[in-house]
Amino acid sequence: MTTSGAGSGRFGGLGQWWGVLAGGLLVAAWLNRAAGPAVIIGLSAVVLLWSFFQAPVTCGAPVRGRADGCRNNATGLLMGCHIRQHRWQKLKMLIFRRRVRAFCSGLFSDGKAALVTLAAVGSFLSGLVALVPGVAAQ
Numbered sequence: 001m002t003t004s005g006a007g008s009g010r011f012g013g014l015g016q017w018w019g020v021l022a023g024g025l026l027v028a029a030w031l032n033r034a035a036g037p038a039v040i041i042g043l044s045a046v047v048l049l050w051s052f053f054q055a056p057v058t059c060g061a062p063v064r065g066r067a068d069g070c071r072n073n074a075t076g077l078l079m080g081c082h083i084r085q086h087r088w089q090k091l092k093m094l095i096f097r098r099r100v101r102a103f104c105s106g107l108f109s110d111g112k113a114a115l116v117t118l119a120a121v122g123s124f125l126s127g128l129v130a131l132v133p134g135v136a137a138q
């Protein structure tokens with residue numbers, strides 16, 4: 001595992017999954033009505049940021065001669081690996097519309113990516129529902 005100055009290597013592999021822990025707290029906050037919307041919104045934001053910019057997923061940037069793309073570790077669904085050309089690859093894919101489909105298929109390319117994607121979608125929805133009480137009441 002290579003880290004490029006982010007300092008996340010100290011905790012080893014498991015430390016990178018702290019966002020899942022935060023996700024667990026988020027579920028607990030939803031089950032426990034006493035937590036209140038502020039806690040839920042805060043935790044939702046934390047989990048969303050983790051899955052976008054911190055989660056340990058595979059880079060997946062297109063590489064000449066490799067159908068499955070770059071296999072390096074990336075930091076988050078929106079970021080690539082330590083290779084400079086890969087770093088902003090996924091954000092670029094979101095900007096150029098014809099690449100969005102490729103980006104979306106990458107979201108479920110393996111178990112890790114699927115888990116992180118679900119965490120992102122779940123925390124986004126949770127934050128939305130907490131921010132807009134009317135959404136939950138439909």
Ligand SMILES: [Zn+2]
Binds near residue numbers: 060070071072081086
């Ligand atoms: Zn890469």
